[in-house]
Amino acid sequence: MDSILVRGGKTLHGEIPIAGAKNACLTLMPATLLSEEPLTLTGAPRLSDIRTMTQLLQSLGAEVTSLQDGKVLAMASHGPISTRADYDIVRKMRASNLVLGPLLAREGHAEVSLPGGCAIGARPMDIHTDGLAKMGAEIELRDGYLHARAQGGKLKGAVIDFPFASVGATENIMMASTLAKGTTVINNAAREPEIVDLATCLRAMGAEIEGDGTSTITIEGVDSLHGATHRVVTDRIELGTYMLAPAICGGEVELLGGRIDLVSAFCEKLDAAGVSVAETDRGLKVTRKNGRIRAVNVTTEPFPGFPTDLQAQMMALLCTADGTSVLEERIFENRFMHAPELIRMGADIDVHGGTATVTGVKKLKGAPVMATDLRASVSLILAGLAAEGETRVARVYHLDRGYEHVVAKLSGVGADIERIKET
Numbered sequence: 102m103d104s105i106l107v108r109g110g111k112t113l114h115g116e117i118p119i120a121g122a123k124n125a126c127l128t129l130m131p132a133t134l135l136s137e138e139p140l141t142l143t144g145a146p147r148l149s150d151i152r153t154m155t156q157l158l159q160s161l162g163a164e165v166t167s168l169q170d171g172k173v174l175a176m177a178s179h180g181p182i183s184t185r186a187d188y189d190i191v192r193k194m195r196a197s198n199l200v201l202g203p204l205l206a207r208e209g210h211a212e213v214s215l216p217g218g219c220a221i222g223a224r225p226m227d228i229h230t231d232g233l234a235k236m237g238a239e240i241e242l243r244d245g246y247l248h249a250r251a252q253g254g255k256l257k258g259a260v261i262d263f264p265f266a267s268v269g270a271t272e273n274i275m276m277a278s279t280l281a282k283g284t285t286v287i288n289n290a291a292r293e294p295e296i297v298d299l300a301t302c303l304r305a306m307g308a309e310i311e312g313d314g315t316s317t318i319t320i321e322g323v324d325s326l327h328g329a330t331h332r333v334v335t336d337r338i339e340l341g342t343y344m345l346a347p348a349i350c351g352g353e354v355e356l357l358g359g360r361i362d363l364v365s366a367f368c369e370k371l372d373a374a375g376v377s378v379a380e381t382d383r384g385l386k387v388t389r390k391n392g393r394i395r396a397v398n399v400t401t402e403p404f405p406g407f408p409t410d411l412q413a414q415m416m417a418l419l420c421t422a423d424g425t426s427v428l429e430e431r432i433f434e435n436r437f438m439h440a441p442e443l444i445r446m447g448a449d450i451d452v453h454g455g456t457a458t459v460t461g462v463k464k465l466k467g468a469p470v471m472a473t474d475l476r477a478s479v480s481l482i483l484a485g486l487a488a489e490g491e492t493r494v495a496r497v498y499h500l501d502r503g504y505e506h507v508v509a510k511l512s513g514v515g516a517d518i519e520r521i522k523e524t
């Protein structure tokens with residue numbers, strides 16, 4: 102297993118290009134199952150999660166070709182497809198559950214393994230299945246699989262009130278309803294940029310969708326969808342992560358392709374912490390001059406609130422702040438596993454349930470640490486960049502799920518970082 106070695110203490114200057122969003126691409130790819138014509142995605146990130154989704158779609162009978170070093174994904178699913186998403190692939194990645202809506206819409210039935218839990222918490226699907234049941238699907242759990250069948254072979258439009266603005270359920274219901282008979286209304290829908298990106302792509306494929314980006318999305322079912330080419334939206338989590346690099350180390354870095362509307366709640370916290378963010382022609386520029394970061398309180402919420410996927414990285418920053426910050430994690434019940442590792446680096450963190458109290462220290466100290474999940478792994482890299490001495494982050498396969506070329510991107514702005522290959 103590879104590890105990442107960081108020697109801390111450098112200030113950072115230069116630019117970092119931001120990739121297309123993992124969490125958008127993983128929902129756009131299953132949309133190819135909704136049409137027999139080709140769907141091409143440009144600006145795709147080069148990540149292991151994308152390769153896992155490629156494998157899943159191929160196992161269903163779709164063609165997926167990776168072009169231009171993985172930046173372009175050419176997909177097609179003409180001909181017969183399988184409707185069974187196997188546990189062996191689904192267990193590797195929660196986003197595999199996003200084939201349920203498209204398969205049910207296309208074939209009238211599907212058997213999709215329940216993803217089970219993961220390191221950060223349970224990943225239930227009751228909001229997805231309750232919504233599909235309102236659209237006329239009969240769903241039962243057998244042998245760890247959701248067996249879903251549309252009554253009469255076709256889903257029907259319905260008014261669906263979500264108890265929580267679930268991102269995955271909004272995506273599954275949106276895709277399922279594009280080919281349903283009649284109108285579907287999702288109330289309390291998720292408003293994440295990845296939802297808007299999916300709706301934009303589905304519209305390019307001929308779907309009739311309104312209201313994406315608001316809490317009410319209306320989808321008028323159509324008979325069929327056609328091919329399209331779509332550019333994947335910028336990864337707001339990769340963007341926020343690299344915005345924290347100059348914030349924690351000092352310096353000035355321009356994030357190419359960055360957009361303030363993708364990270365506004367996060368930018369408000371950076372501003373309160375004393376980090377300046379400016380819009381440029383090419384993206385966002387983050388500057389941190391001398392002096393310590395100020396402590397700020399953070400609560401994770403659905404978009405447009407502060408994202409759960411940036412909580413671990415923000416904690417790394419606040420470990421060095423002047424004063425005490427309180428972080429509340431409201432989306433996942435077990436998303437503080439980076440805290441014990443940060444404590445090994447000299448951080449002062451007290452975790453109680455969903456609340457972490459972080460009292461800043463003047464300097465973190467390098468240490469061998471272990472990545473426990475995707476965002477935890479990059480938070481340890483950020484902490485290592487600011488720490489005195491060497492930090493070695495083990496289990497970086499978590500990192501490879503969501504960050505392409507981390508070493509090249511950070512060393513390009515002056516960080517001392519390398520990947521140690523295990524033979």
Ligand SMILES: CC(=O)N[C@H]1[C@@H](OP(=O)(O)OP(=O)(O)OC[C@H]2O[C@@H](n3ccc(=O)[nH]c3=O)[C@H](O)[C@@H]2O)O[C@H](CO)[C@@H](O)[C@@H]1O
Nearest residue numbers: 124223225226227228229267268269270403409410432433
């Ligand atoms: C609201 C939110 O921040 N969602 C995040 C979530 O999306 P993801 O789609 O994985 O999760 P959801 O938005 O569906 O779930 C958020 C919360 O709802 C609960 N839930 C979800 C579905 C369901 O059927 N029943 C249920 O109880 C989950 O347990 C969790 O507590 O993880 C992704 C990867 O980290 C992030 O990119 C998303 O921004």
Ligand SMILES: C=C(OP(=O)(O)O)C(=O)O
Nearest residue numbers: 124195196410475476503
């Ligand atoms: C936890 C994440 O992904 P997933 O939902 O695929 O586990 C993430 O993107 O931070």
